Amino acid sequence: xxxxxxxxxETVIATRDLTKRFRGGQxxxxxxDLTVPRGSVFGFLGPNGSGKTTTIRMLMGLIExxxxxxxxxxxxxxxxxxxxxxxxxxxxxxPALYGFLSGRANLARIDAADPTSEPRTRRARxxxxxxxxxxxxxxxxxxxxxxxxxxxxxxxxxxxxxxxxLLVLDEPTNGLDPQGMREIRALIRELAADxxxxxxxxxxxxxxxxxxxxxxxxSQGRLLxxxxxxxxxxxxxxxxxxxxxxxxxxARVLEVHGVHGITVSGPRVTGHPPAVDPxxxxxxxxxxxxxxxxxxxxxxxxxxxxxxxxxxxxxGFHVSD
Amino acid sequence: MxxxxxxxxxxVYDVPGPRTDPAPLRDAAARRPRGLGRGxxxxxxxxxxxxxxxxxxxxxxxxxxxxxLVGVAVRFETGGDEGGAGAGPAFIAQVTHNGxxxxxxxxxxxxxxFLPMAVGVVAGDAIAGEAATGTLRYLLVAPAGRVRxxxxxxxxxxxxxxxxxxxxxxxxxxxxxxxFPLGKVTLLSGTTVPLVEGLLRAVAVAVAVAVSLVGVxxxxxxxxxxxxxxxxxxATTVGLVITVQILNAVPQLEMIQPYLFSHYWLSFADLLRSxxxxxxxxxxxxxxxxxxxxxxxxxxxxxxxxxxxx
Ligand SMILES: Nc1ncnc2c1ncn2[C@@H]1O[C@H](COP(=O)(O)OP(=O)(O)OP(=O)(O)O)[C@@H](O)[C@H]1O
Ligand SMILES: [Mg+2]
Numbered sequence: 001x002x003x004x005x006x007x008x009x010e011t012v013i014a015t016r017d018l019t020k021r022f023r024g025g026q027x028x029x030x031x032x033d034l035t036v037p038r039g040s041v042f043g044f045l046g047p048n049g050s051g052k053t054t055t056i057r058m059l060m061g062l063i064e065x066x067x068x069x070x071x072x073x074x075x076x077x078x079x080x081x082x083x084x085x086x087x088x089x090x091x092x093x094x095p096a097l098y099g100f101l102s103g104r105a106n107l108a109r110i111d112a113a114d115p116t117s118e119p120r121t122r123r124a125r126x127x128x129x130x131x132x133x134x135x136x137x138x139x140x141x142x143x144x145x146x147x148x149x150x151x152x153x154x155x156x157x158x159x160x161x162x163x164x165x166l167l168v169l170d171e172p173t174n175g176l177d178p179q180g181m182r183e184i185r186a187l188i189r190e191l192a193a194d195x196x197x198x199x200x201x202x203x204x205x206x207x208x209x210x211x212x213x214x215x216x217x218x219s220q221g222r223l224l225x226x227x228x229x230x231x232x233x234x235x236x237x238x239x240x241x242x243x244x245x246x247x248x249x250x251a252r253v254l255e256v257h258g259v260h261g262i263t264v265s266g267p268r269v270t271g272h273p274p275a276v277d278p279x280x281x282x283x284x285x286x287x288x289x290x291x292x293x294x295x296x297x298x299x300x301x302x303x304x305x306x307x308x309x310x311x312x313x314x315x316g317f318h319v320s321d
Numbered sequence: 322m323x324x325x326x327x328x329x330x331x332x333v334y335d336v337p338g339p340r341t342d343p344a345p346l347r348d349a350a351a352r353r354p355r356g357l358g359r360g361x362x363x364x365x366x367x368x369x370x371x372x373x374x375x376x377x378x379x380x381x382x383x384x385x386x387x388x389x390l391v392g393v394a395v396r397f398e399t400g401g402d403e404g405g406a407g408a409g410p411a412f413i414a415q416v417t418h419n420g421x422x423x424x425x426x427x428x429x430x431x432x433x434x435f436l437p438m439a440v441g442v443v444a445g446d447a448i449a450g451e452a453a454t455g456t457l458r459y460l461l462v463a464p465a466g467r468v469r470x471x472x473x474x475x476x477x478x479x480x481x482x483x484x485x486x487x488x489x490x491x492x493x494x495x496x497x498x499x500x501f502p503l504g505k506v507t508l509l510s511g512t513t514v515p516l517v518e519g520l521l522r523a524v525a526v527a528v529a530v531a532v533s534l535v536g537v538x539x540x541x542x543x544x545x546x547x548x549x550x551x552x553x554x555x556a557t558t559v560g561l562v563i564t565v566q567i568l569n570a571v572p573q574l575e576m577i578q579p580y581l582f583s584h585y586w587l588s589f590a591d592l593l594r595s596x597x598x599x600x601x602x603x604x605x606x607x608x609x610x611x612x613x614x615x616x617x618x619x620x621x622x623x624x625x626x627x628x629x630x631x
Binding site: 022057060061062063064081082085086088090092093094095096097098099100101108109110111112113114115117119122155158 | 363365366374459460461464465466469470626628
């Protein structure tokens, strides 16, 4: 990854004791210390209502923290918003559009709102952004006639009007069809390869696992953990699931090979492969067959992050309020 | 990728990729707007968005229709009495002799209700409407700047005050010229002046009427910063306009009436005297300025500290 200039801060987002208590008394974010390294694709995970959007709003200077501080690109927010935000593209809690304006006019207006953007190249910037998210053909259509996915794309296009040092994307694939999701993931990888740091909130674990280098997990306003995805997922591997008409023998063979926590229910045998020095799954399968176990299916179930997440929150992935 | 290579996927950006510039943050401050150009983009966008919007055009069309109705009524109902078209000075009786008086009649007829209502809609919707659709957060992270956005919104509302007034005046002048004779103008003080001077005075009257709306605009903008519903802000502002009009008509409230924004509204008629009687006109300007200062500050205080949770 191209991380060349040393004068830019290595930490792109840094929060210290960031706390937000809403006027109703709801503690939405509780003493958050978040560190997002430059060049990372940072997944911000958490169930509904865990405080992801509230955190993002504080990062972007939209709401005032009750206490604590934030810095974006090494500068304090919201005091330096005017300097920092032209470098930051954002999609916050879904897109918002002027229904009576065309897609192109919507982008032109957002671009005009940035006092650092050059009016003479506005049209070209807008068209490039539209093309980038696959909306070039619908550029002149009124935004109120856009489908949900098209609106989401237009919101992304607004975040991509300029080259950014940081992109903050709150559930960017919301409302997209599978093809659209793939396109957005490809776009994120492409932007990351260009050196843009991407901060991505989501409750889709496999999405985070597919694109993110780092992740943080929120629950009820608190940060449970953060770090490189590989570290988070380590120690919490997926479950091995074997279906066979010979479950007893299968369980015995698996145990010999270090699989622990084995449970047998009917033809299904499940267990956890050893965390240290894990055996090659192909060898494990071969060992089963050699011992005369007739294997119908052999698979790892549950993403490793999901396991990690369940282990962390202890309650699985649902609304905690 | 090498540090000197601009992002290949970013061909038309006005600055090279973020990693090509050695200065941290590419010194955005140095590229802040100085004169017009970059900084005025939002104002131009706001003016375009406001004046090309269907709702605005409908309101302007309704305002333009008022002089047509009054003119046609006067033309075909001559001999009738001069009531009905508003509480203003009795311009309407003069319309049949001089079409220019339709301008004054129409302004007097629209100033109490139609004009402030239209201004209330535009001002009330200014911030609250953006909040309701969620576009406010995208303007602010662009970053529009809260003070800048508020100033742009107020400037646009003031532009609407002027355009709305000129729409009524322009339509009235056209209808007046079409249906009635134009000629020398007999002022309220009895002096007769040439048509050209009459026209100039009509322009001055239109400006005085537009200035009369400055207070409502500020009030509406303040209300607009209080809520996330454009409809609620518009309704509140229009409700306040009507309430103030009622208060201004209750004799027992004489003490507070000089502070009601509509108190000097009919002072524009003083421009049709020779010499012009300035005292009420200037009082009006002062009062509107006071409203702009008080509610402008309140809007600023509210909007710059408010949590944008929508
Ligand atoms: N304006 C508000 N006033 C009061 N409470 C709020 C407000 N906005 C959010 N909350 C509360 O703060 C908590 C965090 O909300 P937030 O929107 O940050 O969650 P989230 O992690 O983004 O959830 P989701 O995945 O559903 O988008 C929730 O309990 C929510 O009810
Ligand atoms: Mg959210």
